[in-house]
Amino acid sequence: MKKSKKQQVMFIGMFIPFILLVIGFELGPLLAMVRNSFMADDGVTPSIIQFKTVFQNAYYLQAIKNSVVISFISAITSIVLATICAYSITRFSTKVQDRMMMIANMTSNFEGIPLSFSYIILLGSNGLFTILFSKLGLDVFAQFNLYSWTGLILVYVYFQIPLAIMLIYPAYYGIEQQWKEAAALLGATNARFWFHIGIPYLLPSIVGTFSILFANAMGAYATAYALVGSNYNLLSLQIASLVASDVTLKPQLGSALGVLLAATMLGAMWINERMMRRVRRDL
Template sequence: MRWKTRNQMLYLFLLPFLFVTVAFMLLPLIAMVISSFTADGGGAWTLSQYATALTNKFYLVALKNSIFISFFSSIAGILIALFAAYSITRFSAKSREFILMLSNMTSNFAGVPLAFAYMILLGSNGLFTLLFKQWGWDVFASFDLYSWTGLAFVYFYFQLPLAILMLYPTYFGIHQQWRESATLLGASTFQFWRSIGIPVVLPGIAGTFSILFANAMGAYATAYALVGSNYNLLAIRIGTMVSGDIYVKPELAGALAVILAIIMVVAIWFNETMMRRVRRDLQ
């Protein structure tokens, strides 16, 4: 009886969390999906919103740009993180904790504060821009923070620490005994990584890429604060159709959001599949 009373109290404490989940996640999601299947202004059920989203060149370009910048920033982040994460595993335990803590803090520094920080440092009148120009070394003369290059650079900033945090544990799947056995059998370092190391970390790399891709696809605040509506991204298009000053099309925004959600869900499902393989290899 006492055990049942304690469980009931625990369920009671979960009620606020369940309320927040339903009110701020589940209900808006259901409303968005229903809205995506209705005509402009509500009313009749239709697939016209999805037809427009998948045939209109303007929205297709937004989807293409989002996929391209997400793919580019994910690949760039993984390439650097592969070597950075491996280097961290060779440090002392105290140094590893410090670097991982720093990476964790950096990966959460995104959105409007990140865009504002880049404007202060690398904008047209940014600190580094003016400082190097005063020194006669105008390295940022051809760099435009408010272009695709600047946007990709900012995306890469918050992708890299996240990639390090996710790739770091995968290297512990390579046991020291494997290295020693390969060395005793006469295998070189290249042969060890080609036949043993890379196959072990490959599922982790694939899973990390899918998470980074989904993370970049859903990024809105950083891109909007940096370039506004000047660059055609899917997340920005959805935002302007929900709260735009010129016109509002919540039904079409819902259809685009569902398409974006499907892409992200597929990416996360792929990550879970790859991580399951990593966990199986580590056992």
């Protein structure tokens, strides 16, 4: 039975608040950022001077490089550990799986300043574990510096792994038990099954999750700011300093860096899409 014209109008009208919300809080700021990036420092004169400044300044190029490197390393580390952890979770009972996924959901949202503060309390220069192991004569953290690239990657990995687990975990249920039984009847070992069937089946989910983790790490700001402040040159920290700083307030330049950040994320997603298409074609 077809809907009447009045019902169709009412149905469309229900989506108007959502459309306005998307325009006001997503498309609006995005278009404003793009517009400001093509303005001179006065905010009125159209110009590409901001992008010239970025590409001619080694400091800003280093910020882009550092953000890409740390995002790539944290995403790779998280995806490997999350793939193993997600498989381990599927081996438990349904009740235990539900509880573990609830914990993963909770920890994936534990980031930013609270997460950095927690790590400082536990593993900082005067952290609980640092002092405890020192008192016991165990120099476990003697060579570890939380306020370094290693510490920053460790904190990133903490909130990336639970997110990756929640994204990869459902894919394991697409692997049918009949596949394993058929492979076993043909003489395949468990390792050969995962190498030839299981991992190729999971690969699109793994690659898609990697792109999400990469973008998530690229845009992380509060965690890095609370942990290292301005001691390390990251793209998100540079954008914040140019937009909100009282000393170097240059919103147009910050918008240009924001556009490059968005372009980097879109580029990662485009590469991911190309890889997923190739994987699906080869399967």
